[in-house]
Amino acid sequence: MPEPTKKPVKVSQLCELCHSRKAVMKRPKNLQKLCKQCFFHVFETEIHLTIKKEQLFHKGERVAIGASGGKDSTVLASILKTLNERYNYGLELVLLSIDEGIVGYRDDSLATVKRNQKQYEMPLEIVSYRDLYNWTMDEIVACSGIKSSCTYCGVLRRQALDRGALKLGIYHVVTGHNADDMAETVLMNLLRGDTARLENSVNVTTKSSGSPIKRSKPFNVAEEFGKY
Numbered sequence: 119m120p121e122p123t124k125k126p127v128k129v130s131q132l133c134e135l136c137h138s139r140k141a142v143m144k145r146p147k148n149l150q151k152l153c154k155q156c157f158f159h160v161f162e163t164e165i166h167l168t169i170k171k172e173q174l175f176h177k178g179e180r181v182a183i184g185a186s187g188g189k190d191s192t193v194l195a196s197i198l199k200t201l202n203e204r205y206n207y208g209l210e211l212v213l214l215s216i217d218e219g220i221v222g223y224r225d226d227s228l229a230t231v232k233r234n235q236k237q238y239e240m241p242l243e244i245v246s247y248r249d250l251y252n253w254t255m256d257e258i259v260a261c262s263g264i265k266s267s268c269t270y271c272g273v274l275r276r277q278a279l280d281r282g283a284l285k286l287g288i289y290h291v292v293t294g295h296n297a298d299d300m301a302e303t304v305l306m307n308l309l310r311g312d313t314a315r316l317e318n319s320v321n322v323t324t325k326s327s328g329s330p331i332k333r334s335k336p337f338n339v340a341e342e343f344g345k346y
């Protein structure tokens with residue numbers, strides 16, 4: 119049987135960076151068509167530039183990655199491991215997960231975090247609402263109703279991340295909040311007329327008054343860098 123002939127890739131379908139591989143995506147921010155390898159390279163470089171520009175880390179620093187098991191924090195763990203090795207940041211990275219006690223939701227995603235722990239060879243610390251507050255999120259919802267559950271959960275989780283980090287003797291927590299999350303926070307603070315929080319919501323690094331913990335969101339401004 120004759121070998122099936124490979125269809126030549128049209129020039130318009132080629133990656134606009136390497137001009138050799140087939141483009142598999144069009145970046146929404148600049149409509150650039152990229153292949154998988156070039157997208158990884160460009161995205162990792164953007165995060166590295168953010169880290170350098172904002173001077174997020176110092177050599178030898180111990181950093182806790184807020185690991186929810188979702189896509190953003192999983193990508194964050196993977197990228198920080200890659201960049202730490204590639205650019206010799208000298209960071210000690212630890213995965214920190216908060217188990218809010220939401221049956222059928224967090225227990226599933228914790229399984230993903232445990233897989234990440236093995237894959238990225240990072241220590242993992244799991245801190246639960248039950249241990250910290252003696253309440254699970256399911257119990258809080260059963261008492262106070264579902265309406266305000268996100269408010270309670272957000273506040274408790276922020277505090278739990280701080281307490282989990284302190285337990286490990288770590289003073290820097292990074293999270294996978296991205297540009298969409300930032301836009302959401304800006305809109306929320308605008309509608310509330312909360313000018314004090316408005317300024318903070320676009321910063322890559324924040325610190326609550328009275329807390330020794332620094333918080334950073336390396337994906338917050340990834341969209342600011344232009345074409346490569």
Ligand SMILES: Nc1ncnc2c1ncn2[C@@H]1O[C@H](COP(=O)(O)OP(=O)(O)OP(=O)(O)O)[C@@H](O)[C@H]1O
Nearest residue numbers: 184185186188189190191192214215216293294295
């Ligand atoms: N249970 C948790 N334990 C540790 N960190 C968390 C937890 N939930 C959220 N975070 C941190 O806060 C970030 C933003 O959380 P959010 O709930 O908005 O989820 P998201 O934007 O879907 O992110 P992800 O895809 O990582 O879950 C996450 O990327 C993660 O770094």
